[in-house]
Each structure stands twice: as structure tokens, then as C-alpha cells.
Amino acid sequence: MAVRSxxxxxxSSGAVARRQALSRVSRYALLAASLLGVAVLIYLGYExxxxxxxRLSWDFISSYPSRFADRAGLRSSILxxxxxxxxxxxxxxxxSIGTAIWIEEFAPRNRLLTLxxxxxxxxxxVPSIIYGIxxxxxxxxxxGLGPSILAGALTLSLMIIPMTVIASQEAIRxxxxxxxxxxxxxxxxxxQTVRHHVLPGAMxxxxxxxxxxxxxxxxxxxxxxxxxxxxxxxxxxxxxxDDFTTVPIQIYNWTIRxxxxxxxxxxxxxxxxxxxxxxxxxxxxxxxxxxRRD
Amino acid sequence: MLxxxxxxxxxxAAFEAxxxxxxxxxxxxxxxxxxxxxxxxxxxxxxxxxxxxxxxxLTFFDHVSFSDFFLETEWQPLFEPVSFGIWExxxxxxxxxxxxxxxxxxxxLAAAVYLSEYAHxxxxxxxxxxxxxxxxxxxxxxxxFALSVVTLDVLRPAFGNDVPIFNSLxxxxxxxxxILPTIASISEDAMASVPRDLREAAYGLGATRLEVSFRVVVxxxxxxxxxxxxxxxxxxxxxxxxxAIAAGSTPNLxxxxxxxxxxxxxxxLQVGLGDAARGTIDxxxxxxxxxxxxxxxxxxxxASTMLVNRFREVYE
Numbered sequence: 048m049a050v051r052s053x054x055x056x057x058x059s060s061g062a063v064a065r066r067q068a069l070s071r072v073s074r075y076a077l078l079a080a081s082l083l084g085v086a087v088l089i090y091l092g093y094e095x096x097x098x099x100x101x102r103l104s105w106d107f108i109s110s111y112p113s114r115f116a117d118r119a120g121l122r123s124s125i126l127x128x129x130x131x132x133x134x135x136x137x138x139x140x141x142x143s144i145g146t147a148i149w150i151e152e153f154a155p156r157n158r159l160l161t162l163x164x165x166x167x168x169x170x171x172x173v174p175s176i177i178y179g180i181x182x183x184x185x186x187x188x189x190x191g192l193g194p195s196i197l198a199g200a201l202t203l204s205l206m207i208i209p210m211t212v213i214a215s216q217e218a219i220r221x222x223x224x225x226x227x228x229x230x231x232x233x234x235x236x237x238x239q240t241v242r243h244h245v246l247p248g249a250m251x252x253x254x255x256x257x258x259x260x261x262x263x264x265x266x267x268x269x270x271x272x273x274x275x276x277x278x279x280x281x282x283x284x285x286x287x288x289d290d291f292t293t294v295p296i297q298i299y300n301w302t303i304r305x306x307x308x309x310x311x312x313x314x315x316x317x318x319x320x321x322x323x324x325x326x327x328x329x330x331x332x333x334x335x336x337x338x339r340r341d
Numbered sequence: 342m343l344x345x346x347x348x349x350x351x352x353x354a355a356f357e358a359x360x361x362x363x364x365x366x367x368x369x370x371x372x373x374x375x376x377x378x379x380x381x382x383x384x385x386x387x388x389x390x391x392x393x394x395x396x397x398x399l400t401f402f403d404h405v406s407f408s409d410f411f412l413e414t415e416w417q418p419l420f421e422p423v424s425f426g427i428w429e430x431x432x433x434x435x436x437x438x439x440x441x442x443x444x445x446x447x448x449x450l451a452a453a454v455y456l457s458e459y460a461h462x463x464x465x466x467x468x469x470x471x472x473x474x475x476x477x478x479x480x481x482x483x484x485x486f487a488l489s490v491v492t493l494d495v496l497r498p499a500f501g502n503d504v505p506i507f508n509s510l511x512x513x514x515x516x517x518x519x520i521l522p523t524i525a526s527i528s529e530d531a532m533a534s535v536p537r538d539l540r541e542a543a544y545g546l547g548a549t550r551l552e553v554s555f556r557v558v559v560x561x562x563x564x565x566x567x568x569x570x571x572x573x574x575x576x577x578x579x580x581x582x583x584x585a586i587a588a589g590s591t592p593n594l595x596x597x598x599x600x601x602x603x604x605x606x607x608x609x610l611q612v613g614l615g616d617a618a619r620g621t622i623d624x625x626x627x628x629x630x631x632x633x634x635x636x637x638x639x640x641x642x643x644a645s646t647m648l649v650n651r652f653r654e655v656y657e
Contacts, residue, residue, distance in 0.1 A: 077451045077454055077455035080447075080452050083452075094486070142379045143379075145378075145379025148376055153376055172572075180628060181390050209383060238368070268481040273610070298485060302484065320479060
């Protein structure tokens with residue numbers, strides 16, 4: 048019986064060792080790639096705060112725009128944003144929920160339904176500037192609304208409806224069928240079942256979807272510029288037919304100027320806009336977590 | 342009126358019940374009608390988009406011939422001699438698509454592989470939402486960074502001071518950041534739906550994690566990755582603010598990264614900024630360009646949806 052002189056080792060050598068080493072190293076390379084996006088996000092946040100924080104003050108929030116950088120502020124653009132968002136929600140909210148309910152609860156399962164769903168998926172991919180020129184031709188020019196809050200809100204509504212419908216559909220589908228069956232079995236009509244049992248259950252999901260769409264609309268710039276909202280506004284909006292400006296349009300306006308003082312204003316306005324966007328996303332996340340169905 | 346405790350003759354009660362049911366029935370029909378009207382809004386939107394783009398483009402093509410639009414190489418609509426060759430704008434769009442993909446594809450794919458094959462579930466739960474947060478940043482914010490951070494603090498120090506202030510690379514870098522979550526997230530979904538058996542078979546044959554990831558999982562998820570890329574392309578093609586602010590406004594038939602260019606969306610915004618009167622040629626031209634843009638994004642979106650449906654069929 049021959050006795051092996053060298054101890055048996057499970058450690059690999061040669062080509063296998065190289066392959067294993069490569070695989071071990073790859074973990075860190077791939078982790079670095081995943082962190083790159085986050086690192087860019089943090090760096091950009093840091094740059095903005097460094098550039099713009101000193102401009103942030105109550106005066107900056109409450110002043111009208113001006114051709115002097117140190118006197119210019121966000122008053123009219125914050126008010127304009129609030130008006131447009133409010134009107135957009137009023138228009139888009141019922142239409143989106145209605146569409147989602149129709150698709151999930153009432154629509155006949157036929158080719159028309161397939162068409163509606165396919166159409167929604169494609170509309171969600173249409174670039175915002177196309178909605179902008181639709182708004183320009185239809186609302187601003189053809190209906191004569193001009194670059195008004197109403198024209199802006201209608202344009203943004205058409206833009207976010209596909210997104211909100213798809214999110215609402217998802218939420219309605221999450222409501223278990225047993226709840227519908229129970230309600231129908233007790234003699235409730237189809238609509239009563241939807242109104243009292245399906246909608247309450249789906250509401251958190253629907254709200255999350257709508258808040259996320261609004262956070263998308265808050266930052267929308269191109270569509271509103273196309274309908275003609277790139278204007279100088281130095282008054283408080285009071286009605287839907289007023290001309291308006293919004294925070295992202297103001298950021299655009301300040302970014303394209305060559306003077307560094309205006310760039311500071313742009314950075315400060317970006318901080319304001321990001322606070323709004325991040326808060327909306329946080330609210331959506333909180334609603335989603337609180338009502339998560341386990 | 343039905344008071345609590347009030348006695349009704351059986352006949353009256355039956356009558357009352359029928360009346361209520363009929364009312365309920367009418368209400369039900371009205372509500373169904375309202376809901377289908379809501380659903381019609383999205384169909385009408387599509388019809389209106391196509392109608393507006395078509396009718397305004399038609400008047401545009403009354404003044405500019407089809408062959409000029411597709412065969413001329415100059416896009417110079419605002420100065421004499423005017424010329425409407427769409428290719429300079431299409432080239433501008435292709436320029437930023439090319440460079441943003443060159444940057445975002447390797448990083449996005451690597452991130453997707455890490456999240457799907459390497460990361461601890463807890464790490465993934467933290468990292469994925471952070472990555473997706475990049476998608477919720479308004480694009481005008483990215484545009485600001487492209488102009489004031491990327492060009493001034495990165496490109497000029499790296500490539501010298503003759504880099505023009507408006508160049509396609511600064512826009513492409515921020516576009517790459519914008520589409521990174523699209524590529525990473527959708528590719529990761531595709532990789533996660535690759536059946537476990539495939540991985541285990543490869544591990545059983547002695548493959549390392551790296552080999553399993555790139556020789557088994559990525560090829561198996563390829564149609565999902567392709568769908569993510571097509572969707573990302575559609576988003577870059579349609580993005581306006583980043584290219585309008587950072588890439589310049591000089592139509593330029595080039596794919597070189599350090600030149601000023603103009604994309605289709607950039608041109609449309611430029612006309613939108615000046616209050617083009619209805620009926621003028623530049624007003625009509627944005628609809629012709631918009632038509633082109635609409636068709637290109639539609640093509641990429643449909644191709645992407647078809648690919649997604651295909652990989653679903655294979656593995657579910």
C-alpha cells in the first residue's frame with residue numbers, strides 16, 4: 048500500500064485558482080458599479096447645496112423674479128406650480144381612477160379592452176414634449192386658452208393619466224376577489240361593490256400612484272415651455288386663466304444665463320424643487336409601507 | 342317615505358322595492374357610462390396626438406417637399422437660406438443615444454448582475470430603491486449639472502479648455518445617469534426570473550459565480566436586457582431639457598462627443614421658447630419634427646414591450 052506523501056489539500060491551484068480569484072474580485076468591481084449611480088446622486092446633491100444654500104432665505108422664497116440676481120426669487124413660480132399641480136390633480140384624479148375601474152371591473156373582455164390597455168402602455172412612453180405640442184396646438188391655440196394655468200394643467204393631466212391609470216389598475220387587482228364575491232352575494236350591485244369594498248381596499252395603492260405621478264409632473268419643464276409658459280410673471284396667480292411660471296421653468300431660465308449669480312439662484316431653486324419631489328416620494332413610500340398587505 | 346317602524350301594506354312595500362331597484366339600475370348604467378367615458382379619454386388623447394401631428398405636418402409639407410426633408414443635409418430653418426434636412430437633427434439625437442448608452446450600458450448591466458447574483462437580499466432592499474431614486478430627479482436638474490458641473494468641472498479639466506461649453510458629451514453623461522435605473526432595474530427583473538436550475542447546473546459543473554453570472558444568467562436574460570436598452574433609448578430620444586440646455590443649438594451631422602449639436606427635441610424647445618406664430622413655417626416645422634420623434638419613440642417602445650412579453654412567455 049502506497050502512502051501519499053503530500054497532504055491532500057482542498058485549495059485549488061493553477062487555472063482553477065485564477066478563475067476563483069477573478070470571481071472573488073468581481074464582487075467588488077460589480078458592487079462599485081452599483082454604487083456609482085448613488086455616488087453621483089450624493090455628489091450632485093453636495094454640489095447643489097454648496098452652490099445654492101447661501102441663497103436660500105425667506106426673501107428668496109417670497110420675491111418675484113428680477114433681472115437682478117440677488118433680488119430675484121421664487122414667489123410667482125412656487126404659486127404657479129401650486130396652481131398647476133392643484134388643477135392637474137382635480138382633472139387627472141377622477142379620470143385615472145375611472146379608467147382603471149372600468150378596465151378592471153366593468154370592461155367587456157374583448158378586443159376593445161386589449162386596445163385600451165395597449166394604447167395606455169404606449170401613451171406612457173410618449174415623450175413629454177409631444178404632450179407639449181399637443182397642448183400648444185389644442186389647448187393654447189385651438190381652444191384659445193393661451194399659455195394659461197388651465198392649458199398647462201390639461202396638458203400635464205394628459206401626460207400623467209397613463210401612469211396613474213396603470214398604478215391604479217395594479218392597486219385594484221390587489222383587492223382579493225373573495226371580497227367582491229362576498230359583497231355581490233349579499234345583493235350589492237356591481238357599482239356598490241366597487242364603491243364600498245374594492246375602492247377602499249385599493250385606495251392606498253391608488254394614492255401612491257397619483258403622488259408619484261404628481262412628483263413627475265412637478266419637475267416637468269419641456270411640456271409647459273412648449274405651451275408658452277416661458278414668461279416673466281411678477282404677480283400672484285388668482286385664477287385658472289392667468290399666465291404662469293413654475294419652479295422648473297425658473298430653474299431653466301436661471302441655468303441658461305451666463306452670470307454665476309444666476310447659477311447660484313438656479314442651485315437654490317433646485318434645492319427647493321428637490322425638497323418638494325423628495326417629500327412627495329417619501330409620502331408615497333410611507334403610504335405604501337403602512338398599508339402593505341402581507 | 343319609509344319611517345322606521347312605519348307599517349306598509351305588502352303591496353306598497355313591493356312597489357317601493359321595485360322603484361328602488363329601478364333607480365339603482367339607472368344609477369348603475371349612468372356610472373358605467375361615466376367610467377367608459379373616462380377610459381375613452383386615453384383613446385381620444387392618442388387620436389388627438391396623431392391628428393395634430395398629421396395635420397400640422399401636412400401644411401408643413403405644402404411648403405417643404407418630402408425630398409428636401411429627407412434628402413437635404415442642412416437643418417437651417419431660422420436663417421436665410423432656409424433649409425429643412427432632418428438628418429442633422431436625427432444625427433444629434435443619435436449622437437446622445439450612442440454616448441449615453443456607451444456609458445450607461447456597462448454600468449447598468451454590472452449593477453443588475455450585482456443586485457441579482459451577488460447582493461445579500463438586505464443589501465438589495467436598500468440599494469435598489471436608492472438606484473431607482475435617480476429616475477425621480479427632474480430632468481431640468483440633470484440639465485443644470487450637465488452644464489455647470491460636468492462641462493466646467495470634469496470635461497474641461499480632462500480634455501482641455503477648447504471643449505465647447507455646449508457639447509454632446511456633457512448631455513450624454515447626465516442622460517446616462519438618468520437611464521441607469523431603467524437599465525439596471527429592468528435587467529435585474531429579467532435576471533431574477535431566470536430559473537434556479539440553470540444556475541445550479543452551472544455551479545455543479547464547477548463554474549464560479551462570475552462565470553455563472555455572465556455565461557449563464559446574462560445570456561438567459563438577454564431579451565429582458567434588450568428590452569431595457571430599447572426602453573432607455575426611447576427615453577433618451579424623447580428627453581428634452583438635458584439636451585436643450587447642455588448639448589447646444591447648432592445642428593451638426595456628427596457622432597463626435599465633444600461637439601455642439603442639436604437634437605430633434607432640442608430644436609422643438611428652441612422654437613417653443615420664441616413665441617412662433619401659428620401658420621408660420623417654424624411653427625409647422627416643430628410638428629414635422631415631432632412626428633418623426635413620435636414615430637421613433639413609438640417604434641422603440643413597441644419593440645421593447647414585445648421583447649418583455651417574449652421573455653415572460655419563456656420562463657413563467
